Amino acid sequence: MKCLTVELGERSYPIWIGPGVRQKLADLLQQAGIAPGRKLFVVTDQNIAPLYLEDTVQLLTEGGYAVHHFIVPAGEEAKSLAIYEQIMTEALTIGLDRKSAFLALGGGVVGDLTGFAAATYMRGVAFVQVPTTLLAHDSSVGGKVAVNHPLGKNIIGAFHQPKLVAYDTNALTTLPPREVASGFAEVIKHGLIWDASFVTWLEENADGLQAFDHELLQAALLRACSVKVAVVSQDEREQGLRAILNLGHTFGHAFEALTGYKGINHGEAVAIGMVAAARLAERLGLAENISERTVRVLRQYRLPVALPVPLDVDEMLDVMRRDKKGEGGKLVFVLPTAIGKVDIYKNIEEEPVRAVLAELYEGGEA
Amino acid sequence: MKCLTVELGERSYPIWIGPGVRQKLADLLQQAGIAPGRKLFVVTDQNIAPLYLEDTVQLLTEGGYAVHHFIVPAGEEAKSLAIYEQIMTEALTIGLDRKSAFLALGGGVVGDLTGFAAATYMRGVAFVQVPTTLLAHDSSVGGKVAVNHPLGKNIIGAFHQPKLVAYDTNALTTLPPREVASGFAEVIKHGLIWDASFVTWLEENADGLQAFDHELLQAALLRACSVKVAVVSQDEREQGLRAILNLGHTFGHAFEALTGYKGINHGEAVAIGMVAAARLAERLGLAENISERTVRVLRQYRLPVALPVPLDVDEMLDVMRRDKKGEGGKLVFVLPTAIGKVDIYKNIEEEPVRAVLAELYEGGEA
Numbered sequence A, B: 001m002k003c004l005t006v007e008l009g010e011r012s013y014p015i016w017i018g019p020g021v022r023q024k025l026a027d028l029l030q031q032a033g034i035a036p037g038r039k040l041f042v043v044t045d046q047n048i049a050p051l052y053l054e055d056t057v058q059l060l061t062e063g064g065y066a067v068h069h070f071i072v073p074a075g076e077e078a079k080s081l082a083i084y085e086q087i088m089t090e091a092l093t094i095g096l097d098r099k100s101a102f103l104a105l106g107g108g109v110v111g112d113l114t115g116f117a118a119a120t121y122m123r124g125v126a127f128v129q130v131p132t133t134l135l136a137h138d139s140s141v142g143g144k145v146a147v148n149h150p151l152g153k154n155i156i157g158a159f160h161q162p163k164l165v166a167y168d169t170n171a172l173t174t175l176p177p178r179e180v181a182s183g184f185a186e187v188i189k190h191g192l193i194w195d196a197s198f199v200t201w202l203e204e205n206a207d208g209l210q211a212f213d214h215e216l217l218q219a220a221l222l223r224a225c226s227v228k229v230a231v232v233s234q235d236e237r238e239q240g241l242r243a244i245l246n247l248g249h250t251f252g253h254a255f256e257a258l259t260g261y262k263g264i265n266h267g268e269a270v271a272i273g274m275v276a277a278a279r280l281a282e283r284l285g286l287a288e289n290i291s292e293r294t295v296r297v298l299r300q301y302r303l304p305v306a307l308p309v310p311l312d313v314d315e316m317l318d319v320m321r322r323d324k325k326g327e328g329g330k331l332v333f334v335l336p337t338a339i340g341k342v343d344i345y346k347n348i349e350e351e352p353v354r355a356v357l358a359e360l361y362e363g364g365e366a
Helices: A021-031 A047-061 A081-091 A108-120 A169-174 A178-193 A198-206 A206-210 A212-232 A240-247 A250-258 A267-282 A290-302 A312-320 A350-358 B021-032 B049-062 B079-094 B108-120 B171-172 B175-195 B196-204 B206-210 B216-232 B241-246 B249-258 B268-284 B293-302 B313-321 B350-358
Strands: A004-008 A012-017 A039-045 A066-072 A101-106 A124-129 A144-148 A152-159 A166-170 A334-337 A341-345 B002-006 B013-018 B039-045 B067-071 B101-106 B126-131 B144-149 B152-159 B163-168 B335-338 B341-345
Touching: A004 A212, A004 A290, A004 B049, A012 A021, A012 B039, A021 A047, A021 A166, A021 A169, A039 A047, A039 A108, A047 A066, A047 A101, A047 A169, A047 A240, A047 B163, A081 A144, A081 B079, A101 A108, A101 B175, A108 A144, A108 A152, A108 B108, A108 B152, A108 B313, A152 A250, A152 B079, A152 B108, A169 A212, A178 A198, A178 A206, A178 A212, A178 A240, A178 A267, A178 A290, A178 A341, A178 B163, A198 A212, A198 A290, A198 B152, A206 A212, A206 A334, A212 A240, A240 A250, A240 A341, A240 B039, A240 B175, A250 A267, A250 A312, A250 A334, A250 B175, A267 A290, A267 A334, A267 A350, A312 A341, A312 A350, A334 B163, A341 B144, A341 B350, B013 B021, B013 B216, B021 B049, B021 B126, B021 B171, B021 B241, B039 B049, B039 B108, B039 B152, B049 B067, B049 B101, B049 B171, B067 B079, B067 B350, B079 B108, B079 B144, B101 B108, B108 B152, B144 B216, B152 B216, B152 B249, B152 B341, B163 B171, B163 B196, B171 B216, B175 B196, B175 B206, B175 B216, B175 B241, B175 B293, B175 B335, B196 B216, B196 B293, B206 B216, B216 B241, B241 B249, B241 B341, B249 B268, B249 B313, B249 B335, B268 B293, B313 B350
Parallel strands: A012 A166, A039 A066, A039 A101, A101 A124, A124 A166, B013 B163, B039 B067, B039 B101, B101 B126, B126 B163
Antiparallel strands: A004 A012, A144 A152, A334 A341, B002 B013, B144 B152, B335 B341
16 A cells, blocks of 8 residues: 655645555544544445445444445536535535535546535535546546536536545456546556656556556556646646646547537547647647557557547537637647657647547548 | 735735725726736626626726626525526636636625635636625625525635725615615624724714715724734634634524525624624623623614514524534534624533523514
């Protein structure tokens, strides 16, 4: 069991990673300053509840906490204001107070939703992340919490750091293959933006990682989280540097939005978005020969590298202009300049973006 | 035109108070770092819109800002998640980005609602308070923003400091008498918790203030805001001291909730709550002879000092136990120990509270 620390002064917190971390949850909570006797509100989804809810509640109850729980629907649809309001109603009904803590048991959707509830319940209460997916290694660290608006993803949100992230690698072995692949997209992203040697390591260990070798999994998560921790510790509220974590996301959010958050999942959308970003960088003369290797490593992890359905270029551009990174309707992109290195480009011309998007459908001519 | 500063490091901001402040709004925005050319989203209500919206929009447009506006219903009902969602939808539709600013033009309801929208739109954008009521001198300073939940007032919220408070005393002269009285409740509160000499000054100048003498109004607001600024600068996120600003509010919120936020307005509820707090302090032996003077000064400003309708004692206690200051269902109160001095008392017994509540109906026996 390994520990990383997000260094944010009085908001610093540990990330525990390893097999069996969940078994030690009550101790870790106490270490993080959430004393036994407090009310804990465990929020999870319909997929995770049958797997981990009962024993998590039992472990925490045995640890001396007064545990309540709430189960939300599985999938991105749960990140809505309507479900958020249900959580608030339940929290009030069971009498949570300012000393209570919200605990997200699940993937990125559960973490984002629960975190936003914790950020705004009585103007902010303690929050704990217990991620159960590979993808959530990204969303569970860094304090970005949000729900979606029909007009845009993660538009309604806050910065609210957890008190603790407890990442049990045992939970990852029960994921369906498509979820696993989706999670590796963000792992690969952390290599592509920061650490070329990590990309090489991921290329070399693709088979072992996909066979859930525990040592390899723990090592991969430690390295990926280390990148995130380094970035977030320097720029908690995305004043500058932190935006690099969005490689592939401006494109990816558009793909997700235009397929109704259903056809393409988040990791898949980011994977295709990273291919688009590499091609755009090449087209703009910012980088050479990076899209081919990007495509190759994503394919090693069974990730899509082209749009499985044709999407309208104008509609994609419209969604991208509303992206949170944008200012005054201009297109802002994080683009790779080499493998392991990215930069932020504001005010990108529309034409090269159109050209990249037009060639992105896998059934297309390009 | 006078200026106070809330000292909160990089979140510090000015409060401008005086006749005609609104005319200088574009300059003040620019000084506060919100550059012309930015999109401004003015949120106001149906009562304020006919009085000040058109010329405010014109002044800001002439100052070089791209101004949009949104009108919400008047009254506490507007502080709902439903109206909040409407604001978010409008903000997205008109293309507000992270550099845009929300501007609350109105009383406390508009300020709280707009502030919560600004706190959570794209994880937080700039926010400006232009209060138009006396009562809002309190809510516009200090960064507490929120909407209500059917089960409790201000339960869903955040801390989000404005970039600027622009307080035009000219706006106050158009208020209906009951609104004026309600506003004086919080002015008097700032005396009662912090500054006995201010209470004396308010007793001596009750007639002049209620006749809207501009110099007296400006002086009263400066003194009341100074108390708030001193407290908030020491304890932005209510870890301790800041709770004293809630004198009368634990009682008051219960009165408001149980009359459906209609029968008794916020200032009136706080006034009756401050009488209840004084009586409870006397009953607990924490203070002597303070309720009589509290009642007298509130009456000078035409404020109620007893419940105009009978409310159920058990129901009041239930609501008070859910108060945000509470922990583990215990009753927590801010109670006066002298005129101009209060303290926070946790774990107050139920019996004396019951006795005070039972005698609080004006048609009652006591």
